[in-house]
Amino acid sequence: MIQQNIKDENSLLVCPECKNAVDLSRYPNLAPGMVVECNHCGMTLLVKEIMSKEIKADIVDEGK
Numbered sequence: 001m002i003q004q005n006i007k008d009e010n011s012l013l014v015c016p017e018c019k020n021a022v023d024l025s026r027y028p029n030l031a032p033g034m035v036v037e038c039n040h041c042g043m044t045l046l047v048k049e050i051m052s053k054e055i056k057a058d059i060v061d062e063g064k
């Protein structure tokens, strides 16, 4: 039986800004509500939803 983890090894977070896959190795305990930084464009992203193969995130407007 496969144990269901919060973040699958194959989960990909595609940066909404630059469309590159964000390196999540720095975020081993990724969870919705967490903020990550795109290692390609430096954009700050708020994790919205974590699914088995895909992670959804919104761009955080740091100007607020």
Ligand SMILES: [Zn+2]
Pocket (backbone or CB within 6 Å): 015, 016, 017, 018, 019, 020, 038, 039, 040, 041, 042, 043
């Ligand atoms: Zn990016």
